[in-house]
Amino acid sequence: MLQRYVSAEMFDATFFRDQLPREVSRKGKEGIDQPTVIVRLYSGVSYNVASLGEISGGWVVLEVYPERGSAPRHDAEDRKGGGPQFDLDRVVVAYEQIAVVVVTLGRQPQSKASGFRLRDADRS
Numbered sequence: 001m002l003q004r005y006v007s008a009e010m011f012d013a014t015f016f017r018d019q020l021p022r023e024v025s026r027k028g029k030e031g032i033d034q035p036t037v038i039v040r041l042y043s044g045v046s047y048n049v050a051s052l053g054e055i056s057g058g059w060v061v062l063e064v065y066p067e068r069g070s071a072p073r074h075d076a077e078d079r080k081g082g083g084p085q086f087d088l089d090r091v092v093v094a095y096e097q098i099a100v101v102v103v104t105l106g107r108q109p110q111s112k113a114s115g116f117r118l119r120d121a122d123r124s
Helices: 013-028 076-080
Strands: 003-005 036-041 046-055 059-064 089-094 098-104
Touching: 013 046, 013 098, 046 089
Parallel strands: none
Antiparallel strands: 003 098, 036 046, 036 098, 046 059, 059 089
């Protein structure tokens, strides 16, 4: 079952900083797979979110999986130097552009990658 949150007033820094990590943790207890977070904009564009970057008063940075296929890996030398495992795009989205946030255990059919990673500070 999908958990959906729809309300222009609902999507703000508090939602992404506090409520979304709680919902991901709750959903994660329902199955063995990591939950997938999908952010859909009013324009119709959807993002399969890997993690959150900066959370601001008017916008949020989403680290997103590619729409199709899997994310390219960084080489071992970059990872040894502290670089991330995968090369993910970062998308800056204004809160008022967000129509729906979906937390699900289902995968995006076109993408080979899924699973939302909570930062240690986000775990509840």
